[in-house]
Amino acid sequence: MATDRGRDLLVPVGDSETLRRTVTYAVERAHESADSTDDPVAVHFIFPARWRIYETDRESVASASSLLERAVAWATEDLEELIGEDHPPTVTFESATVGTDEYVFSPGDFAAVVGRYAEANEVDRIVVDPSFRPGGNVPLLRSFEAELAERGFDVLEAPVTRRTSRRLPFTEIGLRELFVVYAASLLFYLALGGWHVTDAYELVTGVATAAVVTLTLARVSMKGELPRLRYVGATVLRMAIYTPILLWEITKANVALAYVVLHPDLPIEPRTVEFDAAVWGDMPVTTLANSITLTPGTLTVDVSRQHFMVHALIPGAEDDLLEGTLERFVRFVFYGRESARIPSPRERRDDEGER
Amino acid sequence: MTPVEYLAAALVIGGTFFGLVATVGLLRLPDLYSRLHAASKSDTLGSVLAIAGTATVLGVTTESMKMVFLLLFLFLTSPTAAHAIARAGRAQDVEPVGENAAWDEDEGGETQ
Numbered sequence: 325m326a327t328d329r330g331r332d333l334l335v336p337v338g339d340s341e342t343l344r345r346t347v348t349y350a351v352e353r354a355h356e357s358a359d360s361t362d363d364p365v366a367v368h369f370i371f372p373a374r375w376r377i378y379e380t381d382r383e384s385v386a387s388a389s390s391l392l393e394r395a396v397a398w399a400t401e402d403l404e405e406l407i408g409e410d411h412p413p414t415v416t417f418e419s420a421t422v423g424t425d426e427y428v429f430s431p432g433d434f435a436a437v438v439g440r441y442a443e444a445n446e447v448d449r450i451v452v453d454p455s456f457r458p459g460g461n462v463p464l465l466r467s468f469e470a471e472l473a474e475r476g477f478d479v480l481e482a483p484v485t486r487r488t489s490r491r492l493p494f495t496e497i498g499l500r501e502l503f504v505v506y507a508a509s510l511l512f513y514l515a516l517g518g519w520h521v522t523d524a525y526e527l528v529t530g531v532a533t534a535a536v537v538t539l540t541l542a543r544v545s546m547k548g549e550l551p552r553l554r555y556v557g558a559t560v561l562r563m564a565i566y567t568p569i570l571l572w573e574i575t576k577a578n579v580a581l582a583y584v585v586l587h588p589d590l591p592i593e594p595r596t597v598e599f600d601a602a603v604w605g606d607m608p609v610t611t612l613a614n615s616i617t618l619t620p621g622t623l624t625v626d627v628s629r630q631h632f633m634v635h636a637l638i639p640g641a642e643d644d645l646l647e648g649t650l651e652r653f654v655r656f657v658f659y660g661r662e663s664a665r666i667p668s669p670r671e672r673r674d675d676e677g678e679r
Numbered sequence: 680m681t682p683v684e685y686l687a688a689a690l691v692i693g694g695t696f697f698g699l700v701a702t703v704g705l706l707r708l709p710d711l712y713s714r715l716h717a718a719s720k721s722d723t724l725g726s727v728l729a730i731a732g733t734a735t736v737l738g739v740t741t742e743s744m745k746m747v748f749l750l751l752f753l754f755l756t757s758p759t760a761a762h763a764i765a766r767a768g769r770a771q772d773v774e775p776v777g778e779n780a781a782w783d784e785d786e787g788g789e790t791q
Contacts (some may be wrong), residue, residue, distance in 0.1 A: 341771060343708055409699060477704060515744065515748075516741075516745060516748070517741075518741035521743075570687040574720070575722070575724070577720050578700070578720055578721055578724045578775050579777065580696055581700070581704065581716060581720050581721055582696075582697065582700040582721065584775075585700055585703050585717060586700065586703065587706070589705060590707075590708075592708070592713060594709075594712065594713055594775055594776055595709070613758070613762060614754075614755070614758040614759060614762070616720070616756075617720075617758035617761050617762055618720060618754070618757075618758050619725065621716065621764055623712060623715055623719065623761060623762075624758075624762050624765070625712070625762070625764050625765040625766060625768075625769050626769055633707065633769075635712045635713075635715075635716075635765065635775060637708075637712075637713050637716045675681075
């Protein structure tokens with residue numbers, strides 16, 4: 325038994341966005357230390373329960389055990405990827421809930437229940453998920469780690485980061501862009517003030533406000549090159565034609581949704597539809613995505629380039645989407661009448677299927 | 680009451696109705712994504728109708744022009760916000776309810 329000490333790992337499990345990758349990290353570490361010998365290394369997934377929820381709260385019990393099951397399933401997957409399906413496992417997995425018979429509240433309490441389990445099972449390496457929140461939403465993690473380290477455990481923080489990028493959406497812009505933003509802000513300010521262009525006070529405050537807005541926001545409000553003026557004019561004109569059509573579609577969407585929502589049986593049919601739209605560029609794609617969200621029973625979930633993922637709520641919404649009416653209108657607005665006449669997404673998909 | 684006031688009243692009542700539908704939808708629909716349908720559609724039209732009603736009473740003034748700006752921004756921001764929430768939900772692996780609604784395993788990459 326003594327030789328096993330120091331090889332096993334313990335992972336405190338909680339609902340967090342980086343749990344999945346923490347599991348992978350723990351499995352990799354365990355596999356690493358198992359590789360040198362024939363004895364399998366154990367990874368313990370531990371759910372520290374809070375506030376004796378187990379006495380009263382069935383839902384928490386269920387969610388804790390499903391979380392543990394998921395962790396073990398993920399770990400098994402990762403291990404198979406490391407060693408292949410047919411090889412004898414180098415890592416074994418165990419899961420448990422601890423702290424169910426006492427009030428666990430402070431980081432010290434959490435460290436105590438986790439530590440007691442670790443000692444009982446002769447584990448002294450603990451892998452901590454950096455997003456693990458043992459006390460609910462309060463960020464107790466740092467002292468939880470410190471408490472564990474104080475109890476003589478090896479604390480490894482899994483090197484995972486959140487998926488959100490912290491890069492600011494700044495773009496490089498030139499004088500022309502700066503001028504456009506400035507002019508737009510000034511005109512907007514004057515319009516809001518009631519267009520008193522002869523009033524010196526309005527003018528001076530407007531000029532100052534527009535300057536502040538331009539200096540702070542010009543770099544995020546512009547993206548890429550400015551389009552040509554003639555092109556913008558035509559687009560705005562066609563947008564004016566599109567707006568009433570969109571408004572009508574929106575009204576239809578709302579009546580349809582009101583019917584579904586107020587119907588006693590709630591006749592919904594949620595499904596996910598994916599398709600590639602025949603529009604390019606930021607503005608057209610954004611317009612199409614927003615139009616989809618505002619019209620009958622559909623909601624844009626994700627867009628990457630021109631691949632749309634749409635959640636459809638009511639029966640028939642999918643058909644409307646694949647008929648491509650909206651897409652045609654958006655193409656009309658941004659590319660002119662000629663390019664509106666192209667096959668619908670359904671026809672395009674069928675073509676691809678035949679090939 | 681003048682005809683204009685009747686029109687305004689009708690618009691505001693319509694707006695209130697769709698606001699109510701949005702609330703009922705939020706309560707009755709089963710998951711994050713379906714609820715967003717209620718929030719992004721009915722709520723938009725509800726506020727838009729109410730604002731349009733107010734603008735009708737005000738006539739052609741600076742105030743009603745501000746209302747028009749409000750309408751414009753609501754139409755831009757409401758679907759954008761709904762999309763942001765739905766996208767965040769997907770990034771956090773919030774699964775939609777319904778047999779045909781589940782995501783494909785690959786991270787939204789290629790189609791068939």
